[in-house]
Amino acid sequence: MSNKQLSKDGCSLNALSNLISELSKLPGLGERSAERLAFHILKMQGSARQSIADSIISLRDIKLCQKCFNLVGNIDEPFCDICSDDSRERSVICVVEQIEDLWRIEKTDVYKGLYHVLHGVISPLDGKGPEDITLEQLINRVKSCSPKEIILSTNPTVEGDNTALYIQKELKKPFIENGLIKITRLGRGVPVGSSIEYLNKAILISALMERKESPNF
């Protein structure tokens, strides 16, 4: 009995099969894990199930910050919590591909500047050009607020690197006009806590190329 057979003519089984098929479309969930999750949700209290459904539905109310394109905390405000926070260092902008990246960096509790979320990368193979990301908005922002530093924190992938390079070129003009101090990139090399034995060639090559003089003791 396949899922298809299980659900034939069945309203109630259909509900479960539908959920399994919906869940198995999500990243990292195969059919087996989708099944496991669906059965778990099936066994939950009705109210717990409803609250998952509600939280999915209420995602439609989400809004992006007009300045940095992060998620806005209070939908009545035009700007996000970070852009509205006066204690943040306003002269540094960290440019990231996605909101997830912003969250990850925020969780380090080390960076205290502002952000700019590109919402994608330039990737000609996927038909994504500079107009598909928030690059124009970044340039306008740099022109108007003249930050001291822009940290290009795109992913260390071909697309991420190319996007960073493109942004750097585009920023050159407002950069010079406004007396920006620097455009930086995240350091790259061997990830802290890893074993060299298991790292791939590309990581090791970049770590060798980016090697630094050891501090004197």
Add this chain to the structure above:
Amino acid sequence: MSNKQLSKDGCSLNALSNLISELSKLPGLGERSAERLAFHILKMQGSARQSIADSIISLRDIKLCQKCFNLVGNIDEPFCDICSDDSRERSVICVVEQIEDLWRIEKTDVYKGLYHVLHGVISPLDGKGPEDITLEQLINRVKSCSPKEIILSTNPTVEGDNTALYIQKELKKPFIENGLIKITRLGRGVPVGSSIEYLNKAILISALMERKESPNF
């Protein structure tokens, strides 16, 4: 910025934080994977998001078969697709812990008999006794339909084994009265496709104890 901070005062961020916290309660999903899923759902089309929510909500319409406690295909019917299927071997009942187990066995396409879903196991440590599973219903069913074989397919765990033993004892009376032929258990031993090198002691001990004479060629 923790998730908590992220969501302070925020209606829209609250939605995302809620979803992450709901998802991270599901089995096999840690906070990181819950975040990844939530962001993926956030980026989906509104209609796709709605259809996940709908399929979760419609699980409330699910109904169990009055005979075997499997899910009922059509909620207007009292019995499930398997119990209503005349081509199934009606003299064999496979007793499983959960509906998931039934699905897994059905997918082998080898078993053609009926089922009985216990919806749990006897587990005194968790405060679960015989009255918490569908044992009484199984006994009544055996009394009334006198099957030829009952396959006790509980999990090969302490609780599963104890439950099977308990059921076997309870069934003895209707078993003898009704001229049942046999009560069987699933074969146990080394799982097909595994490497002996990686199997644990308990599996190897059971495989040694359940060893069979090699067929002659």
